[in-house]
Amino acid sequence: SMKAVCSLTVLPLLVISPSSLSSLFSQSIFSDVALVSMTSTIVCLSTLRLRPVVSALVPTSSATRSVRSMASIASVSNSFYSIRNDESNVAKRRLRQMLPMAIRSTGGSTSNNDDLTAQILLKGNEIRALKESGADKLTVAPLIEELLSLKAKVEPPVTKTQQHANKSTVSETLPCNANTKSGNIDEGDTEAESKSSDYITSRKENYSKWYNSIISVTGLAESSPVRGCMVIKPWGMALWDIIRLDLDARIKLHGAENAYFPLLIPKSFLAKEAQHVDGFAKECAVVTHHRLTINPENNELIVDPEAKLEDPLIIRPTSETVIWNMFHNWIQSYRDLPLKLNQWANVVRWEMRTRPFLRTSEFLWQEGHTAHATAEEAIQDAEAMLDQYAELCRDLLAIPVIKGVKSPSERFAGALETYTIEALMQNGWALQSGTSHFLGQSFGKAFDVTFQDESGKRQDVWGTSWGVSTRLLGALIMTHSDDAGLVLPPRVAPIQVVVVPIIPTNGKKNKNAGEDEGALALNKCVDELVADLKTAGLRVKVDDRDYVRNGAKYFEWERKGVPLRIELGPRDLKNGVCIFKYRVGQKEDEKLMVELGKAGEAAKDGLNRLQSDLLSAASERLTFGIRRGVSYDEMKNLLACDEASIYPGAGLFLVPWKCDAANEEKIKDECKATIRCYPLDENYEDMVKGKVCFYSGEPATHIALFGRAF
Numbered sequence: 001s002m003k004a005v006c007s008l009t010v011l012p013l014l015v016i017s018p019s020s021l022s023s024l025f026s027q028s029i030f031s032d033v034a035l036v037s038m039t040s041t042i043v044c045l046s047t048l049r050l051r052p053v054v055s056a057l058v059p060t061s062s063a064t065r066s067v068r069s070m071a072s073i074a075s076v077s078n079s080f081y082s083i084r085n086d087e088s089n090v091a092k093r094r095l096r097q098m099l100p101m102a103i104r105s106t107g108g109s110t111s112n113n114d115d116l117t118a119q120i121l122l123k124g125n126e127i128r129a130l131k132e133s134g135a136d137k138l139t140v141a142p143l144i145e146e147l148l149s150l151k152a153k154v155e156p157p158v159t160k161t162q163q164h165a166n167k168s169t170v171s172e173t174l175p176c177n178a179n180t181k182s183g184n185i186d187e188g189d190t191e192a193e194s195k196s197s198d199y200i201t202s203r204k205e206n207y208s209k210w211y212n213s214i215i216s217v218t219g220l221a222e223s224s225p226v227r228g229c230m231v232i233k234p235w236g237m238a239l240w241d242i243i244r245l246d247l248d249a250r251i252k253l254h255g256a257e258n259a260y261f262p263l264l265i266p267k268s269f270l271a272k273e274a275q276h277v278d279g280f281a282k283e284c285a286v287v288t289h290h291r292l293t294i295n296p297e298n299n300e301l302i303v304d305p306e307a308k309l310e311d312p313l314i315i316r317p318t319s320e321t322v323i324w325n326m327f328h329n330w331i332q333s334y335r336d337l338p339l340k341l342n343q344w345a346n347v348v349r350w351e352m353r354t355r356p357f358l359r360t361s362e363f364l365w366q367e368g369h370t371a372h373a374t375a376e377e378a379i380q381d382a383e384a385m386l387d388q389y390a391e392l393c394r395d396l397l398a399i400p401v402i403k404g405v406k407s408p409s410e411r412f413a414g415a416l417e418t419y420t421i422e423a424l425m426q427n428g429w430a431l432q433s434g435t436s437h438f439l440g441q442s443f444g445k446a447f448d449v450t451f452q453d454e455s456g457k458r459q460d461v462w463g464t465s466w467g468v469s470t471r472l473l474g475a476l477i478m479t480h481s482d483d484a485g486l487v488l489p490p491r492v493a494p495i496q497v498v499v500v501p502i503i504p505t506n507g508k509k510n511k512n513a514g515e516d517e518g519a520l521a522l523n524k525c526v527d528e529l530v531a532d533l534k535t536a537g538l539r540v541k542v543d544d545r546d547y548v549r550n551g552a553k554y555f556e557w558e559r560k561g562v563p564l565r566i567e568l569g570p571r572d573l574k575n576g577v578c579i580f581k582y583r584v585g586q587k588e589d590e591k592l593m594v595e596l597g598k599a600g601e602a603a604k605d606g607l608n609r610l611q612s613d614l615l616s617a618a619s620e621r622l623t624f625g626i627r628r629g630v631s632y633d634e635m636k637n638l639l640a641c642d643e644a645s646i647y648p649g650a651g652l653f654l655v656p657w658k659c660d661a662a663n664e665e666k667i668k669d670e671c672k673a674t675i676r677c678y679p680l681d682e683n684y685e686d687m688v689k690g691k692v693c694f695y696s697g698e699p700a701t702h703i704a705l706f707g708r709a710f
Helices: 018-026 062-082 089-105 112-132 137-153 158-173 176-187 191-196 207-217 234-253 267-271 274-283 320-330 375-395 442-446 471-480 505-509 517-535 550-560 570-575 596-624 632-638 661-671
Strands: 036-038 041-046 049-055 221-223 230-232 264-266 285-289 292-294 301-303 308-315 339-348 362-372 402-405 417-424 430-440 450-452 458-460 462-469 497-501 540-542 564-568 577-582 592-595 626-628 652-657 674-679 702-707
Touching: 112 137, 137 550, 207 221, 207 471, 230 234, 234 339, 234 362, 234 375, 234 471, 264 267, 267 308, 267 320, 274 442, 320 339, 320 362, 320 442, 362 375, 375 402, 375 417, 375 430, 375 462, 417 596, 417 674, 430 442, 430 471, 442 462, 462 471, 471 596, 497 517, 497 550, 517 540, 517 564, 517 570, 517 596, 550 564, 564 570, 564 596, 570 577, 577 596, 592 596, 596 626, 632 652, 632 661, 652 674, 661 674
Parallel strands: 497 540, 497 564, 626 652
Antiparallel strands: 036 041, 041 049, 221 230, 264 308, 285 308, 292 301, 339 362, 362 462, 402 417, 402 674, 417 430, 430 462, 450 458, 564 577, 577 592, 652 702, 674 702
16 A cells, blocks of 8 residues: 655646636546646656656746646646556545645636636546447447537637738738648648548638538548549438439429430540540540459469450540440431430549549539430520529529530530539639530531431431539538538438437436336427428438437537527426527527427428528629629739638639630639639620720620639
8 A cells, every 4th residue: 555645735826727627536537546746846646656747837927827727737637547546545535635625725717718628638538548448439429529519619729820820921921932832732632631630620721621621520421442532421422312303303304314324435435526535535544454363473463464355445434425326226317306315323534633522533423415406406405404503503502603605615525515504612713513515416426326307318416415413512512611510501401400309317317218207298299399390391300319418419410510400308398399599590509499389380481591591691702702894914913822722712703805715725824713604694795895805905705704713
């Protein structure tokens, strides 16, 4: 047994807030703590040794006191965690009685951040200890959620704020080449950082990292073992499913039917359409062999050299060639037209620099392909489908878009005209969110697709193709989300309402909680509330996990972007009400009391208002995010340091323009801006009359929308 006699001296200095350290001593995880003595040095006694932990803390100002307090919390907490198996129960009891009382007697207080930091450290050590003791995931899960909730309350550290302020000052005063490192980070892969932390980088700190952290912490997707490819997790896939169902109905109303075509396309097919193969040659993944074998020399798996394909196969980058090959068999007469097909599929376009959802080597999409007897019919089809895409973005995703035509340099490979919808992200960059192409007769001629018209003559077929992809999920994230997590418009949210029952205290303690009268009454009321919400046409989930604390539940669903949370506890039940909390649109932490009998209709009305409010906010951002009447030099200066990490950025520029591919390339080289489109609403007859190009000074041919883009 221990013979050492230990005296306790507490300096008149509050190193840790009384409540925090008092609470610390009551934690069961620290049952093996032997001794802490605060004198000129904090020491820990473990088995029969004194071990110095941190040198004396003698503050010279309130600022240093705060900083050193946090350092002390970390040191003391880590020391407690490291002490185990002390056999001196007498010393333990003495310290447990004396130290908290002595600390409380010093009085004073520290900042809220100090208290939160202490709680975070305690909770972190508690989790580590449980994991080391072999506790299962269900035991640890509620503590992890509680830790996440605490972390979210802590303000960003002063050092990070200062660093951001310094970065902002540098970007305003230095030329763009002084900031090239951050530019590389913007384009780089931040998956490793996302994996290692559940912290959401703020938009102002780094917009690009904010985007990646939103995807990571909300469980939308994560990286896969294959470079450039992602795993879409259930929450992300649920969003895509809702988009797919909505769009599939629109496609069928458009007159197209679903079909499926092979993933593998013969290389010879791509070679038939010169412009098409030119546009995709650098992005194609090629299958050259059809078999693997074991190398007899070293027993390793290798490509069988005898299994080389005569005609290599391309993994589908898009399906025009294989579909038009089939159209050759299916179209003989004018009675076979129009022919409209759509397929939901994955495609592969080899990307060197990737961003989740926005640019990956493999992605999900739908691609429509149509054949028509006349050019006018084909153009109408392409324009009509563009309208459907714009309405999908507006009505389902609450994303306003600009409909336009691409410049010749930006057209789809092999198309005579490419129509596009462009959305504006919160950082001022554009995102191409859907395209529709008038293909002319190029694919029809390449694959000898002709039809006999009513007069008996053979005619070439006119074609279109159109598609949107999981890129829409990236647009959704960057249009509405904030620094607290995902924000989902109600119509696209997989869960529109989450109901969190506040289980009675006696119900929690009673293993047979279902038999408790209060719990039974609450469960019955929850069932009736859910039925009312579903009758109103809402997607509802009840979060009745008894191993997760209510605060952690709130935190989780807010991060995931669920538009409405409804709380219902025994007191609410007694008063005949429930508590509404919307993800956005209300003052922070404002909760609304709603009669239980009116909850379904109230939720439906509130979510409709929220959908409208999100669209209004995004529309206002789009309106004010477009600069008009600027000179080229003004645009160039504004874009000089406009990288993906900057928030907010310079926005878009609507200017008179003379269509010129060479000048377009020069502008792209000089300030990385591209022509997003020639907006349909701005390019009507005589719109450019008397106007000169903002770059060349020659008579303008179009009104062009320039800007940086993802």
